[in-house]
Amino acid sequence: MALSLQQERTLFTKLHNTLTKKTRTQVRILNYPKMPEDFTKTENQMRLGEHTDWGTVTFIAQDNMGGLQVKSRSGDWIDVTPKDGCIIVLIAELMQRWTSDKFQANPHRVVKLPCESESIKGGEKSRFSMIYFGNPDWDAVINSIDDSKYEPIKANDHLDELWNESFGKY
Numbered sequence: 001m002a003l004s005l006q007q008e009r010t011l012f013t014k015l016h017n018t019l020t021k022k023t024r025t026q027v028r029i030l031n032y033p034k035m036p037e038d039f040t041k042t043e044n045q046m047r048l049g050e051h052t053d054w055g056t057v058t059f060i061a062q063d064n065m066g067g068l069q070v071k072s073r074s075g076d077w078i079d080v081t082p083k084d085g086c087i088i089v090l091i092a093e094l095m096q097r098w099t100s101d102k103f104q105a106n107p108h109r110v111v112k113l114p115c116e117s118e119s120i121k122g123g124e125k126s127r128f129s130m131i132y133f134g135n136p137d138w139d140a141v142i143n144s145i146d147d148s149k150y151e152p153i154k155a156n157d158h159l160d161e162l163w164n165e166s167f168g169k170y
């Protein structure tokens, strides 16, 4: 990724010492349960609303249920059809800032599962996904490659800012 931007090879990796340094990198396993027979979906309700992830790079492994969609630059939603042995790679917001918007955080969402009816009543099965949210070292200072665009920011402060914007200060 760094080489494709004419940067030194280790630009990103040298600040991702995930096994040896404190980081907010995490893995989450999500279950989208089969809905009860008497559940009725409200209009436009989906399993996981449109969002971008906050770190650098996200990896998603999903089962074969489907439902994940990514948004193209032209604004169309594209189904990410499950394929055995494939992992989905998404750019997240800190990577967008780091690359001065050369790589763009990719909006995505999870809509009703193909096995679900329009009202999400019943459905055959639940869906599982496993997500790796990559983040740099906690105290890494992220200097954007075109430094006139964004101020340097500590990886942890970037996540705190987004957290506070979304959920308020605690």
Ligand SMILES: O=C(O)CCC(=O)C(=O)O
Pocket (backbone or CB within 6 Å): 030, 048, 053, 060, 062, 068, 108, 109, 110, 129, 131
């Ligand atoms: O379950 C999925 O496939 C996507 C989950 C996701 O986008 C997230 O947790 O940020």
Ligand SMILES: [Fe+2]
Pocket (backbone or CB within 6 Å): 051, 052, 053, 108
């Ligand atoms: Fe996400």
